[in-house]
Amino acid sequence: MTSVSVTSGASAIDISGLNFRYPRAERPVFTGLSLRVPEGRRFGLFGPNGAGKTTLMNLMTGLLSYKEGSIQLFGREAGRGTRSLFGFVPQDFSFYMELSPWQNLEFYGAWYGLSARETRRRATHLLDVLGLSDVRHQPARQFSGGMKRRLNLAIGVIHEPRLLFLDEPTVGVDVQTAYAIMHYLETLNTRGTTLVYTSHQLDEAERLCQTIALIDQGAILAEGAVHTLLAEHKKEDLRGLYLELTGKAYRDV
Numbered sequence: 374m375t376s377v378s379v380t381s382g383a384s385a386i387d388i389s390g391l392n393f394r395y396p397r398a399e400r401p402v403f404t405g406l407s408l409r410v411p412e413g414r415r416f417g418l419f420g421p422n423g424a425g426k427t428t429l430m431n432l433m434t435g436l437l438s439y440k441e442g443s444i445q446l447f448g449r450e451a452g453r454g455t456r457s458l459f460g461f462v463p464q465d466f467s468f469y470m471e472l473s474p475w476q477n478l479e480f481y482g483a484w485y486g487l488s489a490r491e492t493r494r495r496a497t498h499l500l501d502v503l504g505l506s507d508v509r510h511q512p513a514r515q516f517s518g519g520m521k522r523r524l525n526l527a528i529g530v531i532h533e534p535r536l537l538f539l540d541e542p543t544v545g546v547d548v549q550t551a552y553a554i555m556h557y558l559e560t561l562n563t564r565g566t567t568l569v570y571t572s573h574q575l576d577e578a579e580r581l582c583q584t585i586a587l588i589d590q591g592a593i594l595a596e597g598a599v600h601t602l603l604a605e606h607k608k609e610d611l612r613g614l615y616l617e618l619t620g621k622a623y624r625d626v
């Protein structure tokens with residue numbers, strides 16, 4: 374295992390000695406996993422199908438709970454009063470299809486404890502930036518895949534979180550929507566939001582992420598700054614590095 378942890382700055386995420394097994398599963402997903410993400414980073418988590426990316430996201434966001442080891446978000450144990458510290462843009466759409474973008478954002482704004490006025494201010498801004506203003510009062514079920522992805526992102530950031538988890542935020546969208554989402558994520562990061570992103574789209578990932586961890590079968594194969602890892606492994610791009618470290622065999626058979 375190559376470990377090139379970036380040690381500067383305060384931690385947004387600190388994972389140490391994490392063990393996790395799904396109930397009744399034969400094998401654990403994680404055994405003694407440790408990982409640190411400094412505040413302000415654009416961090417990417419990559420690996421083949423079944424590597425453990427979604428499980429780790431779900432553990433960090435408190436959707437799954439763990440008994441052994443520790444996951445701290447800004448120094449607080451995950452799942453214990455950390456909800457307002459982060460936003461989560463999951464792979465599956467997390468909004469109500471029968472409601473409009475405006476109604477969905479009102480609902481989630483209230484859920485995060487924002488005032489009605491603050492929710493309106495944020496919703497107006499997000500719908501404008503993400504190109505959904507004209508359809509703000511239409512039911513989301515009528516939307517294209519790209520519009521749904523943009524709404525999913527808007528909901529994840531309605532409360533201006535310090536830390537944003539993104540699980541394949543551009544899967545299935547056209548080039549224009551992928552560009553708009555990436556551009557918006559970079560803007561958020563410039564304003565201080567730490568990004569934790571996972572995707573199978575490695576060219577997009579390479580443009581967005583400053584530091585990465587490559588995981589396979591629940592273990593970290595490599596971790597560090599993208600340019601440092603590429604230089605160390607004499608690779609031109611993340612795809613080459615990924616294939617060298619994870620191999621070419623299918624994982625989900």
Ligand SMILES: Nc1ncnc2c1ncn2[C@@H]1O[C@H](COP(=O)(O)OP(=O)(O)OP(=O)(O)O)[C@@H](O)[C@H]1O
Nearest residue numbers: 395396398402420421422423424425426427428429
């Ligand atoms: N609910 C579950 N119950 C039991 N095992 C599960 C469950 N969800 C995932 N797993 C197993 O945990 C391991 C990690 O899966 P996970 O979905 O976290 O991987 P991933 O890296 O997100 O994959 P993908 O790229 O396909 O989304 C796999 O072996 C998977 O089969």
